[in-house]
Amino acid sequence: MADVEICDVRKSFGATEVLHGVSISIPDESFTVLVGPSGCGKSTLLRMIAGLEEITSGDIVIDDEIVNRVPPKQRDIAMVFQNYALYPHMKVFDNMAFSLKLAKIDQAAIDKAVHEAAAILNLEDYLDRYPRQLSGGQRQRVAMGRAIVRKPRVFLFDEPLSNLDAKLRVQMRTEIRELHQRLKSTSIYVTHDQIEAMTMADQIVVMRDGYIEQTGAPLDLYDYPNNVFVAGFIGSPAMNFIAGEVRHSDGRAEVVAGDGTVLGEVEANGAAAGRPVLYGMRPEHFVLAGENEGLPMDISVVEPTGAEILVVGRLGGCEVQIAFKERHDLRYGQRIHLKPRPGMAHLFDQETGEVLR
Amino acid sequence: MAAASDLTRTEVGLFERLRNNRNFLGLLFMLPAGVLLLVFLTYPLFLGVWLGLTDVKVGRPGRFIGLENYFWLFEDSVFWLSVFNTFLYTVVASIIKFVLGLWLAMILNNHIPFKAFIRAIVLMPFIVPTVLSALAFWWIYDSQDSVISWILIEMGLIDTTIDFLGQPNSARASVIAANIWRGIPFVAITLLAGLQTIPPSLHEAATIDGATDWQRFRHITFPLLTPIIAVVMTFSVLFTFTDFQLIWVMTRGGPINATHLMATLSYQRAIVGGSLGEGAAIATAMIPFLLSAILFSYFGLQRRKWQQGGRDD
Numbered sequence: 001m002a003d004v005e006i007c008d009v010r011k012s013f014g015a016t017e018v019l020h021g022v023s024i025s026i027p028d029e030s031f032t033v034l035v036g037p038s039g040c041g042k043s044t045l046l047r048m049i050a051g052l053e054e055i056t057s058g059d060i061v062i063d064d065e066i067v068n069r070v071p072p073k074q075r076d077i078a079m080v081f082q083n084y085a086l087y088p089h090m091k092v093f094d095n096m097a098f099s100l101k102l103a104k105i106d107q108a109a110i111d112k113a114v115h116e117a118a119a120i121l122n123l124e125d126y127l128d129r130y131p132r133q134l135s136g137g138q139r140q141r142v143a144m145g146r147a148i149v150r151k152p153r154v155f156l157f158d159e160p161l162s163n164l165d166a167k168l169r170v171q172m173r174t175e176i177r178e179l180h181q182r183l184k185s186t187s188i189y190v191t192h193d194q195i196e197a198m199t200m201a202d203q204i205v206v207m208r209d210g211y212i213e214q215t216g217a218p219l220d221l222y223d224y225p226n227n228v229f230v231a232g233f234i235g236s237p238a239m240n241f242i243a244g245e246v247r248h249s250d251g252r253a254e255v256v257a258g259d260g261t262v263l264g265e266v267e268a269n270g271a272a273a274g275r276p277v278l279y280g281m282r283p284e285h286f287v288l289a290g291e292n293e294g295l296p297m298d299i300s301v302v303e304p305t306g307a308e309i310l311v312v313g314r315l316g317g318c319e320v321q322i323a324f325k326e327r328h329d330l331r332y333g334q335r336i337h338l339k340p341r342p343g344m345a346h347l348f349d350q351e352t353g354e355v356l357r
Numbered sequence: 358m359a360a361a362s363d364l365t366r367t368e369v370g371l372f373e374r375l376r377n378n379r380n381f382l383g384l385l386f387m388l389p390a391g392v393l394l395l396v397f398l399t400y401p402l403f404l405g406v407w408l409g410l411t412d413v414k415v416g417r418p419g420r421f422i423g424l425e426n427y428f429w430l431f432e433d434s435v436f437w438l439s440v441f442n443t444f445l446y447t448v449v450a451s452i453i454k455f456v457l458g459l460w461l462a463m464i465l466n467n468h469i470p471f472k473a474f475i476r477a478i479v480l481m482p483f484i485v486p487t488v489l490s491a492l493a494f495w496w497i498y499d500s501q502d503s504v505i506s507w508i509l510i511e512m513g514l515i516d517t518t519i520d521f522l523g524q525p526n527s528a529r530a531s532v533i534a535a536n537i538w539r540g541i542p543f544v545a546i547t548l549l550a551g552l553q554t555i556p557p558s559l560h561e562a563a564t565i566d567g568a569t570d571w572q573r574f575r576h577i578t579f580p581l582l583t584p585i586i587a588v589v590m591t592f593s594v595l596f597t598f599t600d601f602q603l604i605w606v607m608t609r610g611g612p613i614n615a616t617h618l619m620a621t622l623s624y625q626r627a628i629v630g631g632s633l634g635e636g637a638a639i640a641t642a643m644i645p646f647l648l649s650a651i652l653f654s655y656f657g658l659q660r661r662k663w664q665q666g667g668r669d670d
Contacts, residue, residue, distance in 0.1 A: 050561075050565060051564075051565075052561050052564070052565075072564050072565045073564065073565065073566075073567035073568075077565065078565065079561075079562070079565050081558045081561070081562060082558075083556065083558055085556065085558035085559050085561065085562040087559060087562075087563075087576075087577065088581070089580045089581060098563070098566050098568075098576070099565075099566035099567050102566060102567045102568055102572060103567055146562075146566075150566075
């Protein structure tokens with residue numbers, strides 16, 4: 001159990017800087033997810049916390065101790081790798097017992113610890129098998145078992161679910177979350193999948209190109225994205241952006257799309273008249289309207305998923321996706337009219353991408 | 358249902374059918390390799406075994422004499438000396454080649470500057486024709502002009518030149534050293550390939566689990582390398598056991614037969630001495646030893662239990 005503090009950490013490989021001064025505060029017993037597209041530096045940061053990569057500058061603090069120069073084995077952390085990194089020549093039992101054996105713990109205590117962990121993870125029947133004889137989900141559990149037998153201060157997960165099929169991924173997501181609620185160890189989890197981030201995290205850190213874009217609780221990020229990147233990254237299907245400008249008339253501010261469609265009223269005080277903006281609206285925040293009251297859209301694709309119907313078309317000169325919970329009878333080529341839900345629009349500066357509030 | 362008679366049936370010729378027959382094609386493509394194996398491997402092998410049962414001499418057709426050659430060899434102290442030499446040569450050279458080769462492979466597996474260049478240099482002894490390197494060693498070991506002796510004298514460590522190939526034990530050590538020099542690249546490069554199949558994440562996981570460098574070698578690298586070690590050492594033992602060129606160029610089996618291997622003795626008796634039957638018998642006597650090495654590797658090469666079952670990913 002420990003809190004982790006990352007203070008202005010930078011990392012360079014040769015002349016290329018991949019992390020440009022990152023600061024994150026990870027409270028004790030929390031589940032923090034680092035999320036971002038590939039190449040954003042999230043895995044590098046995790047490996048630096050583990051001690052597998054050197055820190056170019058800045059400090060990593062675990063429990064008030066700067067660990068920059070502490071070798072991995074003394075950091076008291078455990079890591080679950082993307083490819084599980086199970087030792088193929090050792091049985092499941094020995095895989096889980098390896099760190100305890102190296103620590104010269106007596107056999108009875110090792111047996112007890114491994115069986116406890118195996119019981120938690122439903123692995124008791126497989127202790128005598130080799131990793132190759134296990135399914136993907138079972139291997140994933142062994143990798144977690146290997147981590148939890150040591151009772152480390154911090155758990156690190158490096159995209160642990162990306163090798164599993166979709167159904168198993170959802171199941172393991174829940175299992176990892178349950179495990180965390182049971183063990184309460186501080187966990188840092190790296191993924192490129194925003195749904196994993198949303199469903200598992202207490203705190204999400206969205207990263208891009210070596211910078212932190214936004215840090216916060218999942219729903220805060222969803223409801224109040226700081227910029228276009230976070231707005232487009234969090235949420236599926238992604239938020240729609242329509243380019244336009246703000247016009248003031250009668251003391252009210254309206255956003256007008258490039259093709260002249262008036263998208264709707266906004267409360268943005270900071271949005272000066274004539275300023276190029278991006279009007280952001282989530283797919284589920286549109287409702288069907290009557291012919292004369294809404295914004296016209298010609299449907300180009302209809303994708304029913306059962307739970308909702310996804311409709312793609314052009315609105316205000318931009319391609320948009322609309323998600324309806326209700327089963328409207330819609331088909332290709334049809335013209336529908338939409339109304340944005342009031343107060344749900346996000347306005348972003350077109351040049352900087354920052355939110356205008 | 359449409360009447361079957363309405364459908365047209367396309368008839369294809371015999372040639373066309375053979376051209377699409379996988380079994381026929383397989384046989385056809387295997388034929389050249391099969392012929393080569395028969396002519397250049399099977400025939401000489403059986404001819405050798407047969408010659409060993411006759412008293413053929415150069416220029417005189419022999420007759421079948423059963424196991425007489427072998428009874429005669431059984432009494433022959435030079436033959437037994439060559440067996441001893443062959444074992445000494447093979448065991449000592451293979452062990453040292455393995456240790457040094459593994460060490461070299463581990464060094465080359467690290468991130469070092471000019472990696473590709475150094476790897477290419479390591480392969481050099483393997484590329485140079487054996488006869489050429491044997492000649493070079495012959496010169497290095499020369500009783501008068503040896504470069505080693507010269508350096509040691511210049512350094513003031515010895516007073517007179519060393520007669521490397523003139524004394525039985527120093528001659529044995531010298532030819533073994535030459536064989537090691539020549540054999541290391543094969544071992545090192547093959548083990549390097551094996552090392553590179555071990556995912557780095559296993560080492561990282563072991564590091565986080567608290568393993569020291571030695572423990573990582575002992576518990577991760579070595580066990581995962583055992584299958585490839587079995588392959589490379591089988592080949593190394595076979596090559597060393599049947600070595601001929603190095604010895605023949607450097608010592609011709611001398612001094613007083615101290616470096617005669619079974620292969621060189623066989624050549625000397627059969628080709629130089631003209632007793633083809635006896636030479637063939639010596640060569641045939643190597644077969645049981647080689648066969649046991651192959652059987653050993655066959656069981657060694659079998660997939661380990663941890664390699665069996667499940668998917669490879």
